[in-house]
Structures are given as structure tokens and as C-alpha cells.
Amino acid sequence: xxxxxxxxxxxxxxxxxxxxxxxxxxxxxxxxxxxxxxxxxxxxxxxxxxxxxxxxxxxxxxxxxxxxxxxxxxxxxxxxxxxxxxxxxxxxxxxxxxxxxxxxxxxxxxxxxxxxxxxxxxxxxxxxxxxxxxxxxxxxxxxxxxxxxx
Numbered sequence: 001x002x003x004x005x006x007x008x009x010x011x012x013x014x015x016x017x018x019x020x021x022x023x024x025x026x027x028x029x030x031x032x033x034x035x036x037x038x039x040x041x042x043x044x045x046x047x048x049x050x051x052x053x054x055x056x057x058x059x060x061x062x063x064x065x066x067x068x069x070x071x072x073x074x075x076x077x078x079x080x081x082x083x084x085x086x087x088x089x090x091x092x093x094x095x096x097x098x099x100x101x102x103x104x105x106x107x108x109x110x111x112x113x114x115x116x117x118x119x120x121x122x123x124x125x126x127x128x129x130x131x132x133x134x135x136x137x138x139x140x141x142x143x144x145x146x147x148x149x150x
Contacts, residue, residue: 001138003039006077009138010036013065013077018043018130020054020061020083027062028054034063035098041079041130042086042095052126055083063130068141075140081132095127 001009010016019029030051034043041063045052055061059082066076086092110118 001077001140001143003136006136006138007036007039009067009075009077010041010065010079013067015065016041016043017064018051018061019063020051021058022054023057029064033099033103035095035102037098039132041132042099042127043083043130044095044099044125044127046121047124047126049126052085052128055128056085059083061130063132072141072144075142076138078137079130079132080135081130083128083130086127086129091129092127 014033015031016034017029018032018034019027021027028051032043032045032051034041036042043051061081061083063079063081064076066074068074086095110122113121
């Protein structure tokens with residue numbers, strides 16, 4: 001896939017895998033909801049989340065999306081880059097609106113959450129912006145030719 005196709009796949013995918021680095025260098029990979037636009041990936045969540053603590057300490061991250069069940073359907077985009085905390089109010093508003101548009105129908109209503117879960121999410125949020133480096137690893141098995149056929 002070319003870069004435009006990779007970013008289109010990112011924008012259309014529901015869940016991504018964000019990998020950050022612990023203090024000892026061990027990677028931690030977590031599923032996250034996200035939005036992708038302007039060739040950047042944005043992830044939001046509770047400010048005290050350890051993924052954001054790790055990003056503040058070491059901005060190197062990777063991000064993966066994948067789809068497909070059968071071998072011929074497998075498709076993925078893997079980015080490496082750097083993440084930073086977003087503090088621009090206008091950008092935060094844009095990201096929040098896009099996250100709501102993408103995930104609003106999938107969120108559990110706060111009143112349906114257990115008290116502890118609701119308390120976890122009813123705190124100040126943080127948003128990170130991932131700026132990818134030039135190394136976009138990707139594959140789309142549907143494009144591979146098998147014995148001269150597609």
C-alpha cells in the first residue's frame with residue numbers, strides 16, 4: 001500500500017494497538033480507540049493512565065492496526081514514531097469531536113458503569129499525538145498474487 005492507502009486504513013480501523021516503553025525498556029502494547037487525520041494518530045484517556053506517564057518519560061511509540069480473518073484477507077499498518085501530549089485547545093476540541101463521532105455509539109453510558117469504573121473515567125483527560133516517522137510497515141494479502149492469480 002502507498003502512504004495514502006495506509007492512512008486511509010488507519011482512519012477506517014476501529015481499534016489500534018499502542019506500544020509504549022516502560023522505564024526498563026520493556027514494551028507495553030495496549031488496545032486503544034483512536035482517530036487518525038492529517039497523517040497523525042491521536043489517543044485520549046484518563047490523564048493518570050500509565051501509557052501517558054510512559055509517553056512523557058519516553059516519546060518513542062509504535063502503533064498497529066490490523067484486520068482480516070482468512071489469510072487472503074489479512075491487512076495491517078504499523079507505524080513507529082514519537083508521541084507528545086497535546087495542549088492546543090483548538091486541536092483538543094477537534095480530536096474530542098472526532099472521537100465522539102467515531103466511538104459515541106460504542107461507549108457504555110456512564111450511569112450503566114460500576115461506580116469504580118465510572119470514577120476512573122470521570123477525571124481530566126489527556127490526548128497524545130503520534131507523529132509517524134517515514135517507516136510505515138504494511139501488508140495487504142489480498143493484493144498478493146498466488147500462482148499468477150489474484
